[in-house]
Amino acid sequence: MSTISFFSSVNFRNRVTPTLLSSPLVPHNISWRNASIAGSQQTWTVFPFFIFCRDIMIPGNRMLMVILLCQVLLGESNHASLIPEEGKKKAPGLHGQTAGQSHELLRDFEATLLHMFGLQGRPRPSRSATVPRYLLDLYRLQSGEAEEAGVHDAAFEYPERSASRANTVRGFHHEEHMERVHSGEYQMKNVEALPLRFVFNLSSIPEDELLSSAELRLFRQQIDLAILGSGGGEEGLHRINVYEVLKPPRAGQLITRLLDTRLVRHNTSRWESFDVSPAVLRWTRENLPNHGLAVEVQPLNQTPYHQGRHVRISRSLHQEPGEDWEQVRPLLVTFGHDGKGHPLTRRAKRSPKQRGRKRNRNCRRHALYVDFSDVGWNDWIVAPPGYQAYYCQGECPFPLADHLNSTNHAIVQTLVNSVNTNIPKACCVPTELSAISMLYLDEHDKVVLKNYQEMVVEGCGCR
Template structure:
């Protein structure tokens, strides 16, 4: 089912990162339709253009806890924090094209300044890849990215960590205390991958409703079919959309088949034979064109996934 090993049954503690929710709303066209597009949010065009699956991973806090209130420096040097991300549930056939580490930087109001120039005081954030497990208390690391940031603003910082493995070591000189919003402000690793099935994620405009056919027309055509995920009991693991217009095909394929019924030569011949031999069935009204939708959901491991699923919406019908 949707490439999952089993039906997800997410725990109550599962959290959907706001970044992935915003990414879904922008990618699906919901944000533009509602007029709620956050201009500060940058859509990752380059990463998304090569991926049909986006996954979000919070760091494994039980392995590398972040302790608020502890000193962030020792002998004038920043104490590195190591965040571990468990990526073992990424399917083997999913090829990672890029990865992005997102860290929330909290504004520091209690900084003691001696002059007005200190208001522009800079801090450096270094991001390392842990190449080998620590031996004798030492880590073998490789610098992936470094950035100077100002302490007088709260904002997310994004780092390209595509070459990195599953262990990241963050060195920072900023103090950040987890508060009530910690679940939404935790370090987040976002992976962009493609499983070789279908097209990559693309920003799409909201669909404009198509004109309906005549109600008395019994010939093969598309009919409305809205799938509400709460009606089928899937709303506990599908975050968005709450439902979607899937459509279905229904109607007669009469002899002779008209051009607008989008028939194949085989269907025309089959219908012709049916007109003289009723033991041969008529051509069937079936989908001839299907399109994809994006779904944001919690998988069987409580991980948040944004995926482009092919052949979810009927775009055209015909006699086949």
């Protein structure tokens, strides 16, 4: 397999040692030399997520490596650098390569990183793409941002059971052109209006993503009690039924199966969630035809004119002042797992560890902020705008101290190095990695909340 090689100079105790790094992730037949960034007192390598020990690289850090490599390839561009500011100079340009070759190389690296994210191509959201408030609140609560900012909505119910089995949450709006529209005259003359049908296009869900549950979210608005009288007893109640449509509708008739039902009052505005997992799992796991869902609103002892008018299941012909249909329209939410990493869990916001200003050359964690706008991805990544990835750097001196989190093998290797310099020292590498959550728009303008593993360095050690 062809690899890309980087020769850098790493200063260990005033002794310059050539180090070879190689990776199978990059395009074939490309070679760089002297791709290092020299500081005034020390030498910085441009790829802190590599282990500078012969041809070894931690697989968990490949995604971060590609982000950094894309940034370095930008050379003398106006983009802000992802490399730490301390002791850093600008990376040299691509010597001997034309602008076209550089652009092609960047495109190849972007494709590699997108593949790591599970995307076929770079998403380019349309202007009409919207992010449901529910998924944004779910991200903030799951990532700990809501707790840190103290803006958590008490009415928001975290789907603990569904999220505990999933690392991916997707949001879908229905295809409005396929819903059946009732005329006002029809509803005035018929006591029981037919259910309204919703069709959701779920083709963007990858085949390797196993769904565990799904819910249909409907928004209901408070109704002025003066319209309905006292509103006491059964007069203030509505029943909402959600069905699976089993066959294509014919002659205005729907063949359905009841999925969930709920009795609600109209005296408050809130979202209602209905379990539609059986239908969605049949569509995705068993590949049965997806004819959509149907929603029926049945008031108790109410005139047909007011039937279901507070449940927002279709766009109003005349928009109410200050109303945002995109934020109150029905939303289908799926919870799935792609078999990679751990499920979504509620966690507190990470607090940066306070360290003294005393310079420490030993192996430790350093700050490294990855800004998605630096690589031009802030148009489709909704949150976060960037994150603190950290990296490991420093010496592993003999004898290895306990706080350097070493293995027995590293201790033996360091001992042998002290008497035989042909044997390399132990390397400063990440020993603990954690995940981050990302909220983004995919290639189909669908909103995705996903956990990505091994994105943040939590601990370093000599290995």
